[in-house]
Amino acid sequence: xxxxxxxxxxxxxxxxxxxxxxxxxxxxTANMDSYRKMTREHAxxxxxxxxxxxxxxxxxxxxxxxxxxxxxxxxxxxxxxxxAAKERxxxxxxxxxxxxxxxxxxxxxxxxxEIRAGTGGxxxxxxxxxxxxxxxxxxxxxxxxxEMVSESPSDLGGYREVIVRVVGHGAYxxxxxxxxxxxxxxxxxxxxxxxxxxxxxxxxVMPEADEVEDVDINPADLRIDTYRASGAGGQHINKTDSAxxxxxxxxxxxxxxxxxxxxxxxxxxxxxxLAARLKDAQLREQQSKEAATRKSLIGSGDRSERIxxxxxxxxxxTDHRINLTLYKLDFIMDGxxxxxxxxxxxxxxxxxxxxxxx
Numbered sequence: 001x002x003x004x005x006x007x008x009x010x011x012x013x014x015x016x017x018x019x020x021x022x023x024x025x026x027x028x029t030a031n032m033d034s035y036r037k038m039t040r041e042h043a044x045x046x047x048x049x050x051x052x053x054x055x056x057x058x059x060x061x062x063x064x065x066x067x068x069x070x071x072x073x074x075x076x077x078x079x080x081x082x083x084a085a086k087e088r089x090x091x092x093x094x095x096x097x098x099x100x101x102x103x104x105x106x107x108x109x110x111x112x113x114e115i116r117a118g119t120g121g122x123x124x125x126x127x128x129x130x131x132x133x134x135x136x137x138x139x140x141x142x143x144x145x146x147e148m149v150s151e152s153p154s155d156l157g158g159y160r161e162v163i164v165r166v167v168g169h170g171a172y173x174x175x176x177x178x179x180x181x182x183x184x185x186x187x188x189x190x191x192x193x194x195x196x197x198x199x200x201x202x203x204x205v206m207p208e209a210d211e212v213e214d215v216d217i218n219p220a221d222l223r224i225d226t227y228r229a230s231g232a233g234g235q236h237i238n239k240t241d242s243a244x245x246x247x248x249x250x251x252x253x254x255x256x257x258x259x260x261x262x263x264x265x266x267x268x269x270x271x272x273x274l275a276a277r278l279k280d281a282q283l284r285e286q287q288s289k290e291a292a293t294r295k296s297l298i299g300s301g302d303r304s305e306r307i308x309x310x311x312x313x314x315x316x317x318t319d320h321r322i323n324l325t326l327y328k329l330d331f332i333m334d335g336x337x338x339x340x341x342x343x344x345x346x347x348x349x350x351x352x353x354x355x356x357x358x
Contacts, residue, residue, distance in 0.1 A: 001055075001093050009052045009096065016045045048099045055092040061085040101352045106207035106283070107173035112149065112276045113205055114163045118181070120199020123188040125154030127310075128201045130333060131182060132162055135175070137335025144168025149269050150257045156190070163273060165208070172207045177321075177344040179205045180305045186312035196313060200306070206280035208272065215275040223247040224267070229258040246270045253277055322347045 019042045022028060029035050062085040068078035115131050117124040139146045145167040152160040166175070183200045191197060209215050229243040243258030244266040255277070257270040309318045315329045317340070324343050326332065332340065 001096075005096070005100070008100065009048075012045055013049045013052060016042065016049045019045070048096070051092055051095055051099065055089060055096065058085045058088040058092060062089070097353055098349060101349065104173065104176075106176075108170055109172045109207040110165060110167045111171045111175060111205050111207055112163060112165055112273055113175070113178075114161070114203070115159065116161045116202050116204075117154070117159065118200040118202055120184075120197065122154060122156045122158075122190065123184075123197055124199040124201055125158035125160055126156065126188070127158065127182075127184045127199060128154075128160070128162060129158030130184075131201055131203065132159065132164070134333050134335055134337070135166075135178075136164075138175075138337045139166055139168065139171075139335075141335055141338075142168055142171075142174070144171055148259050149273060150255075150259060165272075172205070173345075174341050175205050176207075177341070177348070178203050178307075180307035182308050182310065183306055184310045184312070186310075204280065206276040207283075209275040209279050215278050217248070217271075217275065217278065221249050223249060226263060242266060244270050246274055248274060248278070251278070251281070319344070 019038055023035075023038055023042060028038075062082055065078045065081035065085065068074040068081075071078075113135055115128045115135075117128045120127070136146050147165040147167065149163040149165050151162045154160050181200055181202055183198060185196055185198050187194055188197050223246070225245040225247075226241040227243050227245065228241055242261055242263045243256065244263060245254065245256045246267070247254050253274060255270045255274045257266040257273070260266050260269070307319065307321055309320070310329060310333075311318070312329065314327075316325060316327050317329050317332055318325045319340065322343060324340070326339065328336070
């Protein structure tokens with residue numbers, strides 16, 4: 001193990017001892033904010049230091065076995081012990097490297113998931129509906145909640161644009177690599193000649209800001225319009241100007257929300273989506289700066305980047321960023337995304353480990 005990594009682990013082990021003493025002191029709960037921060041830090045450090053202790057134990061076993069090498073009767077046993085300890089140490093070192101990787105501050109956040117139909121007209125809108133169902137089923141498997149924020153249905157079904165809020169622990173960590181262009185190849189229901197068409201949708205996954213105030217939005221930069229909602233919603237929804245459109249003038253971002261009867265609730269939802277979009281823009285700017293200094297395996301998150309192809313005639317899904325092809329398209333469209341999301345996360349982790357090695 002590198003001396004710099006050992007030094008870092010020693011520091012963290014000492015910090016855990018220090019936290020133990022602070023949390024057991026009489027005045028520990030005098031400042032509850034400080035107490036909560038310390039307990040959170042203690043919870044994060046405990047598993048890491050536990051693995052480091054196992055590594056130190058394996059290192060001590062190696063040293064003890066080396067001493068036994070001098071005894072001819074114990075030489076074979078000692079050699080086996082050394083090999084076993086080295087194997088344990090290699091596994092523990094890799095685990096420690098992963099635990100030391102910088103954590104994404106947004107990983108545990110809820111998300112806003114935005115799907116827009118692209119090239120392909122009605123077929124693209126139908127595919128947008130299929131993608132929404134896929135992500136909704138995946139959310140159900142993870143016991144997350146899905147709330148409709150805004151929808152613009154297509155005449156033949158599906159959506160020209162749809163935004164949902166996904167509420168659940170780790171939603172962003174599992175879905176953050178879904179942003180980008182999704183291409184579909186299949187025979188549309190409207191195709192009489194049986195020809196395969198290619199169409200596309202774009203997906204944006206945006207972490208929800210803790211509070212709208214977390215993102216610096218100047219009220220003077222907003223134009224807020226109210227209008228009469230359209231579409232389904234019963235007798236009341238079309239009688240009042242409950243729909244809200246917010247335009248962020250500096251960036252040109254426009255958010256519309258008409259899903260609720262209450263203008264106040266629609267405005268609050270639209271502000272949350274706007275805050276998430278602005279936060280997402282900041283994240284993408286940061287990622288593009290990082291990508292300029294090192295190659296990103298997972299991609300920049302650019303909406304125009306084609307990340308995946310869904311080939312229905314062959315039952316095949318291909319993720320172009322990591323050259324992964326899976327022949328289980330029916331299961332994937334039914335929300336079985338675990339193999340895919342795990343592979344993307346592992347590739348990202350491998351990239352971070354390579355950067356750590358550099």
